[in-house]
Amino acid sequence: MGWFVTGPLLAVAGTVLGTALASQRWADCAHGMDAPTRTGFVMIMPFAWIGMTLLLGLFQTILVAVLPDQTEPEVKWVALFVAACVLTLLYSFGMGSPDMTPDGSCVR
Numbered sequence: 062m063g064w065f066v067t068g069p070l071l072a073v074a075g076t077v078l079g080t081a082l083a084s085q086r087w088a089d090c091a092h093g094m095d096a097p098t099r100t101g102f103v104m105i106m107p108f109a110w111i112g113m114t115l116l117l118g119l120f121q122t123i124l125v126a127v128l129p130d131q132t133e134p135e136v137k138w139v140a141l142f143v144a145a146c147v148l149t150l151l152y153s154f155g156m157g158s159p160d161m162t163p164d165g166s167c168v169r
């Protein structure tokens with residue numbers, strides 16, 4: 062049971078970290094995603110978590126099915142962690158970043 066709980070937990074950590082990274086990129090923008098409540102980010106987080114959880118769960122199932130039983134558990138854990146890191150980066154970069162103009166303003 063512990064193996065299959067790890068995916069959703071890594072998805073939570075990945076969603077929070079990805080949102081924090083994207084929020085940091087948008088922090089200096091005068092409009093758009095830098096509202097005080099970060100409403101845009103907060104509304105997207107549940108969907109990102111569900112998507113990451115489903116993808117990591119599928120990846121875990123594939124790992125169990127493909128890798129032989131003699132495979133060290135550490136190999137599975139590292140593979141799952143790397144997959145979570147990749148999904149976190151994809152999520153963070155998928156949120157985009159503003160284009161800063163020479164006068165200091167930003168555009169989408």
